[in-house]
Amino acid sequence: MSRLDVTEKIVTAKVTKGLKWSDVAEKVGKSKEWVTAACLGQMTMTAEQAAVVGEIFGLDATEQKWLQVVPYKGSLPTTVPTDPLIYRFYELVSVYGTTFKELIHEEFGDGIMSAIDFKMDLKREADPNGDRVRILMSGKFLPYKMY
Amino acid sequence: MSRLDVTEKIVTAKVTKGLKWSDVAEKVGKSKEWVTAACLGQMTMTAEQAAVVGEIFGLDATEQKWLQVVPYKGSLPTTVPTDPLIYRFYELVSVYGTTFKELIHEEFGDGIMSAIDFKMDLKREADPNGDRVRILMSGKFLPYKMY
């Protein structure tokens, strides 16, 4: 058994029971972004969170333990994602990658935006020309050290 | 001659003259995000914008014309970026890709967030534990059509 098996069980249960990630997140008491990532095998839960999630999706004790183990992260099957929704994010990195780099360095100097000390918030933005997806990302700036 | 030559000339002039993208953007009259991407060879300028940028970086008439030609987009030399700052964005796609997918579909149904009808705003977020990079992305949701 592996974390992947638990992820598949969660996803199958979600389809069968018709659950929503935002409801799961509310019960867990964390953001829908973090909870979804955790249920999809990318984050590590506490025992209490695992118990809540286990209750929702019908996971046994061992499966709940797997949720508390740090997973081998990476959620995509190919280097360049084939799914159109996910590809658009990859395209943003491809087209705007050097722009991200220039502007962050202009503002902060040499370093990176952390993808670990990181959070995000995704919501619908009403717009008369068609609603928009609005994603707010916030990552700590980490400067390179000179030594 | 190609757009790439113009991009290299711009970048070299920027280093030599010690310019800032935000100042360039102000003169162009557009956001620093769009102007930087355009100067780095990813967007298409109008004749007026090309003239302003040409003035700033010392580009001749033909080079200004190249700025008005739709470029072959893609700013990175490798499929998986090696630069740590840009890699962190690729890592976000890798780790959170399926999360983006689940939450956007949960909110909007089948479709994508456009990477074309898209804008972003990048700024510093003061934080006592270390300042943060804050990126606000907004892309139009495009639903799949049934026909």
Next chain:
Amino acid sequence: MSRLDVTEKIVTAKVTKGLKWSDVAEKVGKSKEWVTAACLGQMTMTAEQAAVVGEIFGLDATEQKWLQVVPYKGSLPTTVPTDPLIYRFYELVSVYGTTFKELIHEEFGDGIMSAIDFKMDLKREADPNGDRVRILMSGKFLPYKMY
């Protein structure tokens, strides 16, 4: 269980029962192009469509639910397709890719042809020198935004 399992069950049932996609499409009440893509795991059905398709291919309630879940899209096992029929389309992108780009930009300016707000129609074109495959594609033009 995953959407892939449902796709395989559909394809196997189609072979065993000797069904035709155009007949399936007629029962679903949508084009053969969209219905085939949906049955092959690339599109999302409504509950009613899933019920019709489930009836035709003998899918149970859970399998019908999977048809209503937005799938992870991408129908090919390799980056460059090995199947000769599908490869010819990849070859068209390889040989005519820059031509598509030049002509669409010449007509519309910077932007793309949407692959989401997209439809197509595939039919036989009688020809004394050998019949031809005729594919009509129509995708909304999406202009890049300046901001």
Next chain:
Amino acid sequence: MSRLDVTEKIVTAKVTKGLKWSDVAEKVGKSKEWVTAACLGQMTMTAEQAAVVGEIFGLDATEQKWLQVVPYKGSLPTTVPTDPLIYRFYELVSVYGTTFKELIHEEFGDGIMSAIDFKMDLKREADPNGDRVRILMSGKFLPYKMY
């Protein structure tokens, strides 16, 4: 010198002189689709066509000869194209590849749509919800031979 050099010279002249492919095509007397592909190094011209194109773009006798040599085809720098417009066509192959295959085989049996005995027509389709790109492809069906 190679065909690539001639292509680059043509593209640079086009930017400098502000020409349009449709005007070039009219002078050559062939479709804009074929002429653009030929100017971009994917098709082979006759001596007469090369002379016309040479006149337009200022090519000398040797450069015109290169236009009459069958080129090494393939217009893209990477296996998966990074340019968003061209990528959308690759995405269509990825998402609809198996659909193309099923429907063509259902109509014609085993074989392929030729990418050689092939023509296409690309035009603007007016639409109140935003104009559309309309591409009509026509390729001869080639059946596999049993022997």
Next chain:
Amino acid sequence: MSRLDVTEKIVTAKVTKGLKWSDVAEKVGKSKEWVTAACLGQMTMTAEQAAVVGEIFGLDATEQKWLQVVPYKGSLPTTVPTDPLIYRFYELVSVYGTTFKELIHEEFGDGIMSAIDFKMDLKREADPNGDRVRILMSGKFLPYKMY
């Protein structure tokens, strides 16, 4: 179940029963080259051919139906084949690819040798210095169309 399962069943039966492809081909009434390719999952059989092959290898009715479905072609597990015999053919393409191209274009102009309207004949060529493999390939020349 998929065509691959049928191919594996055929190959296993061939090993167990000690059959020869040339004998199978004789019973099917087609060349050994085409029949072997068809049994290995690359070609499409008629109902009659499938019945003969089913009889030989012990395939049931559904398995025989799979033989009549157009397969997803491509018989090799890697882009560059690892098997030495098959690699030598890949090496011929690598070393002589541009030679094939030059000579076919010199004789026929721009176009290709069809791999669809194609047949081949493979036989032993007695030679005092060691027997040789003799392969005769014949493919229809398809010229590029100007339009």
Next chain:
Amino acid sequence: MSRLDVTEKIVTAKVTKGLKWSDVAEKVGKSKEWVTAACLGQMTMTAEQAAVVGEIFGLDATEQKWLQVVPYKGSLPTTVPTDPLIYRFYELVSVYGTTFKELIHEEFGDGIMSAIDFKMDLKREADPNGDRVRILMSGKFLPYKMY
């Protein structure tokens, strides 16, 4: 300087002077298949052959010496060729690779068809349904040794 430079010089001279490979081959006194491969940088010439070729294409003494050096072979820029004519040969390896393997082993046992002790002959085959490309390959069979 490298062999590649000499190959490019030969190809450019051929375009400029409008030469044919079959005429070159006749002057060299070897088959057009071997001579073309040699001129394209895949085979090694004798001093006499290099002198003839040098005369034809205007190569100086050092360039003629390069023709007598064993080249680093491999004539294609990508692992999977993008050129349609050359790709068809790759497709033959992909589709018929396991067929080649089965039939050669059935006739000869374990071993390979040599791509070194190899020759080929390419010619036009008149056919009322459209002329065909006919390629006759002959390679020595090399059995694996047991030791």
Next chain:
Amino acid sequence: MSRLDVTEKIVTAKVTKGLKWSDVAEKVGKSKEWVTAACLGQMTMTAEQAAVVGEIFGLDATEQKWLQVVPYKGSLPTTVPTDPLIYRFYELVSVYGTTFKELIHEEFGDGIMSAIDFKMDLKREADPNGDRVRILMSGKFLPYKMY
């Protein structure tokens, strides 16, 4: 069932029974190099050899037949091997590849060292500074033919 299954069965039996390849080879009556390669699915056995090997590893009649079928060769799971011992051989090809090429051509002219008509002998070489692995390879030189 496939040859891979037989290889796995042999390897598992070897671990369980604690056998040595050199003992297996002695019973088969061939070199340990050839016998190990054959047991690992890379060479083809005679019926007698298969019977001996089947006796040692507990293979049934069908499994013994698989040992007599020419296998699809290639023993490594990745293009660049990850295992350090095997990688060192790949490194030798990478670092000394052009040296092998130069020295063999200097001695023999254009051609290759056969990897088919090939044998090797691997043994321990006692050395006061630490024992060494000594590998003697011998492959027939095959000259390129001019035709």
Next chain:
Amino acid sequence: MSRLDVTEKIVTAKVTKGLKWSDVAEKVGKSKEWVTAACLGQMTMTAEQAAVVGEIFGLDATEQKWLQVVPYKGSLPTTVPTDPLIYRFYELVSVYGTTFKELIHEEFGDGIMSAIDFKMDLKREADPNGDRVRILMSGKFLPYKMY
């Protein structure tokens, strides 16, 4: 300037002057295997060796200094070599890789054959059936440490 430039200069001088590696090696006073690898940019020379080599190939003082700098090793342009002679060595690793591994571990336990503390000797082996290439490799066995 880089080591690569020096390598190219050496190779060009060798072609122009018609030198042999074995003669160069004799003047350097080391084996032809090591000297060839060093001249091809894979090994590091002493000042004395660089002076001898510089004299032979006409290298100036700076170029001789480059020969004394440890190079970035790796002599091949692609992961899988396209040159037939070098490919055969890659094929040996592919086919015999697991055999090397099994036999070295059987004799020595866990560890590797060093590719650093390594030497080889390549010579012609006369054989009435055609001369053979004989390569003797010797590398120190390095055991994995338990700690």
Next chain:
Amino acid sequence: MSRLDVTEKIVTAKVTKGLKWSDVAEKVGKSKEWVTAACLGQMTMTAEQAAVVGEIFGLDATEQKWLQVVPYKGSLPTTVPTDPLIYRFYELVSVYGTTFKELIHEEFGDGIMSAIDFKMDLKREADPNGDRVRILMSGKFLPYKMY
């Protein structure tokens, strides 16, 4: 059965029983670094070590034997690791690779740091600005031999 199955069984047992690698290492009597690598299928145990590990994780006699067989090493599923923790080490190689090379060569001359005669020690380093991971690596320097 293979070593991979044993590794999976160990990892699953560890999750279920809530064990710690440092406790396992203490019972085995070797460092936690070596023992963890061995349990994860990268190192070879003695019979005594395998018995201790078997006792801890509930492995039967055959599974314990697999722990004593030299494994096919390489613990990662992709060439570039997707897991952020492991990727950071790959990034260190990418960014500092040439620095490692320069400094080791400056100190030792041409050669490598052995990854076989190698040990490491990983511990927490208390720091008021946030604790740090401290890794001490020690590998024998192996000089290239001149011969």
Next chain:
Amino acid sequence: MSRLDVTEKIVTAKVTKGLKWSDVAEKVGKSKEWVTAACLGQMTMTAEQAAVVGEIFGLDATEQKWLQVVPYKGSLPTTVPTDPLIYRFYELVSVYGTTFKELIHEEFGDGIMSAIDFKMDLKREADPNGDRVRILMSGKFLPYKMY
């Protein structure tokens, strides 16, 4: 001009002048590890440091400015490094990657060792069995945030 040009100029000057990185570092007043990485184009210098380095290697004012621009990082030409010294580090990641992951998570929980807030110290470790390379790495632990 780009940072790469400056790096090449530095490396060439170092070879020509016979400088040592440790001497350069001493003049810059930072560790040899950081200074070497910075000179090799991976780190960003202050104006003072750039002036010192410029003095040492003979860089003009513009070249010194490039040293103060944040570079596009990544120092290796291939995904898997071909140079044996650098490969050994990649091998450590491949073999010990999951071990790093397990032990860091066991000690710290979910998170990573920073490759940005990172320093290292590389020195010779005298050893009677052959001197060793000793590398001490220290990176801040960054925990994943729950939000």
